Amino acid sequence: MARVKLKRFRVKEPSAQAKARYMRSYSGRDLHFRPAELPPITSEELFGVSAPLVLDLGCGRGEFLTRQAQQRPSDCFVGFDWHRKSIWDAINRAEAAGVDNVRFVQADFRQALRLVPENAAAEVHMLFPPPILKRSxxxxxxxxxxxxxxxxxxxxxxxxxxxxxxxxxxxxLKLAMIAQSDLFELETEAHGFEGGQTRFQRFWEQFNIPTHRAVLRKPPPR
Ligand SMILES: C[S@@+](CC[C@H](N)C(=O)[O-])C[C@H]1O[C@@H](n2cnc3c(N)ncnc32)[C@H](O)[C@@H]1O
Structure with a gap:
């Protein structure tokens, strides 16, 4: 099935206060040339507390993360996405839910991760990334x-x-790359229908396309 344009949707621009509260935005230029001058992405810096930090890489419209923030009030959640309308929608959702333990970073997460200190994240999620298969x-x-x-x-x-x-x-392809890297241990691998926990999961599952899930653990240094 051809991948459709799920990014076409209407969204209200969040208020200046909501953006100041929930959003951080970094240009590729700043992330590349002066990352050391930018504030780190940590629970302490973003939330003023010392609590487990959970990252969502490519968080889209923030449904998963806002729900997690509601369900786990003592953890801190940071979603990354480079699509401005998705980040705006995520901010509106978090504000409507009244959660204060979630922030959204508008940036290329492959660059923005350099603002996260070593060993700072308790959990990382990558849910339904664009499956790029062509070398080109x-x-x-x-x-x-x-x-x-x-x-x-x-x-x-x-x-x-x-x-x-x-x-x-x-x-x-990615499990083979991860296995070759020797950086992670495979905890579980599952294939099936999970009941649409994210917008994209709901979309694909309605066409009988199952979800493929791997949970990988970072082992102690060998
Ligand atoms: C298919 S959507 C999935 C969204 C969400 N995780 C879900 O399951 O509903 C993939 C998202 O990843 C974002 N994305 C892809 N590559 C990215 C990158 N390098 N940096 C930031 N966002 C990225 C896209 O903008 C898009 O919102």
Whole structure:
């Protein structure tokens, strides 16, 4: 099935106060040339508390993360997406839910991860990334070897990386890359219908396309 334009939707621009509360935005230029001058992405810096930090890479419209923030009030959640309308929608959703333990970063997460200190994240989620399979498009691949190494760096020892996709070839390709990297231990691998926990999952499951999920643990240094 051709991948459709799920990014076409109407969204109200959040108020200046809501943006100031929930949103951080970084240009590729700043992330590349002066990352050391930008504030770190930590629970302490963004929320003023010392609490487990959970990252969602490519959070889309923030449904998953806002729900998690409601269900786990003592954890801190940060979603990354480079699509401005999705970030705005995520901010509106978080504000309507009245949660204060979630923030959204508008940036390319492959670059923005360098603002997250080593071992700072308790959990990382990558849910339904665009499954880039063609070599000619590899610059758009969200899970390159370099991104995987960054993800491993920011994850605490024992922390979990949840990787979920509707594309079996992408799943196989990335699990092979992860196995070869020797950076993670595979905790679980599952294939099936999970009842649409995110917008994209609901979309693909209505066409009988199952979800492929891997949960990977960062082991202690060998
Ligand atoms: C198919 S959507 C999935 C959204 C959400 N995780 C869900 O399951 O509903 C993929 C999202 O990843 C974002 N994305 C892809 N590559 C990205 C990157 N390098 N940096 C930031 N966002 C990215 C896209 O803008 C899009 O919102």
């Amino acid at each position: 498009k590899r610059k758009q691949d969200p899970l390159t070897e370099r991104a995987l190494r960054e993800l491993h760096r920011v994850l605490a020892v024992g922390g979990l990386f949840h990787f979920v996709t509707d594309s079996e070839p992408y799943f196989r």
